[in-house]
Amino acid sequence: MYANYQELYMKKLTLIISCLLIASQSFAQLPNAKTTGRVTIKGTVIDFDTKEPLEYATVVVKPLNGDPITGDITNSKGHFNIEITPGNYDISIEFISFKPYELKNVAIVKSLNLGVIELAINAEALDEVEIVAEKSTVEIRLDKKIYNVGKDMTVKGGTASDVLDNVPSVTVDVDGTVSLRGSENVRILINGKPSSMVGLSGTDALRQLPADAIEKVEVITSPSARYEAEGTGGILNIVLRKGKAQGFNASVTATAGIPDNLGGSVNLNYRIKKFNFFTNTAYSYTNSPGNSYNNATYFNEFDEISSYRNEKTDYDRSGGRFNTRLGLEYFLTDKSSLTGTFYYRESDRNNISTNYTSEFDASKLLTRKSIRINDKDDVNKNIEYSLNYTHDFNDSGHNLSFDFQYNNDDENEFTFITDYDTYPSFLERNPERTTTVESDSEFTLKGDYVLPIGENAQFEAGFNLNLNEIDSDFLVQDYDPDSGDFINNPDFTNSLVFEQNIYAFYTQYGSKINKFSYLLGLRSETTDRSIQLLGDNTDNQKTWTELFPTVNVGIEFSETESLTVGYNRRLRRPRHFYLNPFETRTSETTIRKGNINLDPTYTGSFDIGYLKRWSKFTLNSSVYYSHSTNNIEWIQTEETRDVNGLPTIVIVRSPVNLSTQDRYGFEFTANYNPFKWWKLSQSFNFFRATTEGDYEGVNYDADNISWFTRFNSTVTLPGEIDWQTRAMYMGPSQNAQTKRLGIVSINLAFSKDLLKEKATISFNVSDLLNSRKRISETTTETTFSEGEFQYRQRQFLLNFTYRFNQKKKRERSQGNDGDGGEEMF
Template sequence: MKKLTLLFLLIGFTAMAQRPVKNKMPKIILTGKVLETNSKQPLEYATLVLTNTNTQQIVGGVTDASGGFSIDASSGTYTIKVEFIGFKTKNLGNYNLTKNKNLGTIFLSEDTETLEEVEVIAEKSTVEIRLDKKIYNVGKDMTIKGGSASDVLDNVPSVNVDAEGAVSLRGNENVRILIDGKPSALVGLSGTDALRNLPADAIEKVEVITSPSARYDAEGTAGILNIILRKGKIRGFNGSVNLSVGNPDLYQASSNLNYRTKKINLFSNLGYSYRKGPGNAFSDFTYLTDGVIDSLSIEKRKYDRENKNFNGSIGLEYYLNKKSSITGTFFYRNNDGNDIVTNNTNVFNPDNTPKRNVNRVENEIEDGIDTQYSINYTNNIDDKGQKLTIDLQYGESDDNDNSTITNNGVLTEINSQITKSKNRLLQIDYVLPLGEKSQLELGHKADLQDLTSDFKVRDADGNPKEYDPSNAIDFKQYIYAYYAQYGSKIDKFSYLLGLRAEYTDVDLLVLTDNTFSDKNYTQWFPTVNLGYEFSETDNLTLGYARRLRRPRHWFLNPFETRSSDTYVFKGNPDLNPTYTSSFDLGYTTRISKVTLNSSLYYQYSTDLIRPVSRIETREKGNVFVRQFLNLNNESRYGFELTTNYNPAKWARLSATFNYFKFKTDAFDYTYSYTNPDDGSIVTETEFLPEVNSNSWFARFNSRITLPAKIDWQTRIMYRGPQDDAQGSREGIFVTNLAFSKDLFKDKASLVLNVSDLFNERKRKSYTNTSKVVSYQEFQWRERQITLSFTYRFNQKKKRERPDRNGDFNGGEGFNP
């Protein structure tokens, strides 16, 4: 694998070395700003096209969030024009550029005659490179039609979504997920479930932030995934409607509607879905006592899930004047689930003779409601980029779960869990330009969460069981943050330096036994982001960030939850945060029709939070217990390469390869439990050896246009095997196929999508300790076939613009 990594590096640098040397001409910088004529609002992503009148070479760039642009070009005579979707193209004529020039403010007017030829869901370039992040546009990805946010993330380079829906970034599952740059009720109490219920069509793009600047939360040692939702920018009433049906049962309807006038912008995302999600699991346990087999058990689980989900968000942006606006958004989600889990457990003596058999059936009814209210105030104080934004957000989550459990047809247990959460957020950000190439950013954020959880376990008569895992907790986590960052550009060199301070106050009151734990800590998080542009097609970035991972409330709750009589999970109130220092070196180049994005990264973590398994002997036999612990330190480094190749208009290819290696220190794990025979306390020690392992994943994506203008998309993903302190996990291979045909003069599209074509998306893992040897297999969702129909009104398909994969801009709010 080391040779393979070196080979990728040599290919990249050899390609650079073999590129023909161009005649060097003096460089000039072209700056200015693009605004909408009537509202005077900045137009982000407006395109400036510079055509050299002698060589006909084309260079250009796009505007940032404030409408500003800064384009490097060789001196010469150029014709300049400005374009933006839905607006009239503005030709500025010929300019003889021999020195830096500011074009001032350029105003664009909406093109009412061609408004109907505009596409909101545009087929954009694959990636935009910023100083502190990469932006992946969802565009026309057929393999996610009728899918969810989890499907979108699973198609983003550097990101993986496993069989249970857990999201990882470069192999690290501690990734922070934001919606429109902020924590959101869209993620809810259980981020995995919420992402499965958020329609893919509501998502415009995903920002992958592996080296976050100080402006972002320090939470998430792997980095941040920021999901940007669609919000129309075109005047008038327009939108799209999507209908999907599938097998296993799937019925989904969603819409993106937008109405904009001179003073207001009304936007909405609505979606309803009904789906059945069959799944399965298999476990084979061999229990040991002093190295001798004590007993064996085999478990087979079958999941029959039925889910009804409604997502709705509506927002209104009101333009107070030419420079400021206020936006209010309301979000509502109602999720109803009816899940039946059938677990057949067979326990054997050491000689394989039957000991007992239990057929456990759990019928769980879930009802979850999430609401969120948010207000944003934006004031573009002047035309130089000075800007103030204030965000207020209030959200409530209310989850009610009720389940009945039968063993061999007899009702034995009635469970209920009520979880309520209230979240408040205040965020203030201020941007102050300092000259044409520098700016200062300051900000404050308060993120407050209050959560209560009441879990009751009763027997068939409504009485507490002899071994009662019932519990109730009151959890509070208040985070107060302040940050400052300064960015500038000197010729081809850009830098963004920041410092963030976060004070955390965590209180956990276990009401069941009235125990209380309190953790308070203040930490500093420096960030450094550097960039250098070798040419218009080559740039280098270097980032450093200190990050942390705070334990979630279910990690801390000391009581147990069970998926069977022999498999339980319990929290650990003594958990401490994990702190990580991350370094990321990235290089981007474009050679003809090929774009290469590569990076080397290194992470060092202390007090690593990891799940650890153990065996306890209880009244009914051995029980497999899983709990999170702080496992000393870990070093992780890796290499990533992403390529995009468009050999022809009818063929587009992309691939991602990521290799990482990690080393975790050895750890002695001591635990205690009560002996069911005499009530004594049993103390055991499990030695977790040093882990020195590696893994990799690769993804290939192709889009081919067939005759009759039928688009065919194939996506293949392989996630390599991986070892940990107590076992290993096998590799996972997944293939998705999709076919698309545009109808009604490109106003509509019909898409057939097959997710997990070979039905092999399964997590297969092994555990090997002094107490147990096990093999476990889990498949959350079986192969899905979906047919989707999308209709666009006052929108038509707009073909892809010239590729801008080499666009290189500054960080969030910093585009020198």
């Protein structure tokens, strides 16, 4: 990388110096320039995106007869003018970080005006320069889309969940569950690998990873064989920032918000000779109040109302979290490097949920009121070590890499539960306490080999070894008034040891023939899964081997129009909390538990994508279809249990391999830049899921049609104040038992650069209308319930960033903003 860095700038510096000397010589000979037979070459060089002139672009004119090279440098208006003798020439125009413009073997017999020449940004060259990117773009590749986080003011001071919720094709619901094209089974990777940064619970971990640490998100809807087969909906790969620039550069960020959100972060890197040190460190304290309610109506065997129960819960979540990521890159030679990374995260959170319950008879007369308080302390520690070795055999892409990673995630939860009646009389019940101790250790070793064949073909092969063990102890203790001590409750206490080892091999071959590209791959994965429960002597072990083919093809009709087609087969392995049959204790009448007998879901998917760019407008669209077997669904059943000495209907939700499912839909993202100061983007995703399945004599067939859309507007106001508005609407959806209403959410943000662009201050409002709530209705044979859940209330954030020795690239008003470039292979 260091060699490439030097090569890039030495090349540019040589061109500039050469052209300066050429220009000086030309001016020195100016009196003789009118010699008979001399002709001129002239033109204007501008930025393709901004349409502004490029000053100091180098123009090189090389005679093919061996005469000395001549050239010029553009002036402040982008103009150049060169005098030559008639003949055949190669002409090239270059500017740092832009793609060169070349004309080969041009016969010039008279003066030539090349007119306006537009140079486009070269993303690969930009990788060699440390620039604080401000624009958010989506690059189109044959097997993925890359969302560069860029200058997205609405996520300043936020988390990885906020970033993902702004990525096209992705939604994050009020629980924090991430969906890709409406499918919740999406595999989330960090820097291309499973990581403790996602942790035991991906939802909570993503809310702890700072947005400022993220460079880009890769949306992989048609994964090639290089990627693991997990995730039937696709893959989201979060790529973290790693500085590359020479010397020292850094940025410091401070955040303050209401409800309480206080924090700061530091991003820095220091590169000298063969070493590059980089880090991202952050601390924050947050308070996230939320609320929910669930009103249930119960029916008897004659389909008559027998009773009502209304539950309301207030959530008070607060706590601090500390994240640090340290990395050291050592350049062994010009062709090989070794990178070591250490990641540590610690959080200490307190979550108090207060459940208010009111019970009524069939005539809606109040019969009982009670309060149940869960006071939970949650301490989480994550440690991750990773080591990467990369060797480039040459500059054409022939390389070999190995990745080693070990991570450990320890999570300790202690909950104290109090329960008492307030009507018809006050009655305080014995308290209860629960303790959960979970430890997740994971070892990963992978290798990838890439061999270019000729100029347009490439062969790849690799392996992946993943060893994962999770120990989970769940202890429930009831207070014994006679002894004054807490004693274990064996009905709910359990211990689970989950082991899952995956052995994978893959190979793929790709080629580009004129405008046509293809990438064919095959992956084999063997899974060994073992589950041991406390007091369970049964053999809960399964082993299976599956093949996963992938096909991706593309056609470039022109530089502005392309079509891609993809097919892949993938699976969804049940995670350990889906398998653990322990029951939640937040409510005594609404319970969730796992299912130890779950099998994987298998899915085959097709995807057709179309991209078209105009001068100010870009359209990126796709149509997709998938068929799943052994589909995992959460179903709801009722049981009659003894609750506080009374027979009570308890609602139990658990996952089962319920059905087959056919899912299809279409999506598009449109970007329009009507003016230099105004950018608009709109994304829309429509999908339909048809589910067919029966469980224990109950039919759960369902036909769910839903959609979501996202609108984004960025306006530059007078005084160079940027104003961003982001609105999202998630349409209603349903399955066999539950209907969910639509959700609307609006975010606002304002940003201003200060101190000669060394600093930026921004203010944003998340969920302006305080409307980000899940409202649902559930119907079974004996109950009808309606509920509402809001994880986090409206939030106001003020963010300040100061940069040290970092160049800043201003936003470009461009016709393909939101798309970037496309790479077919």
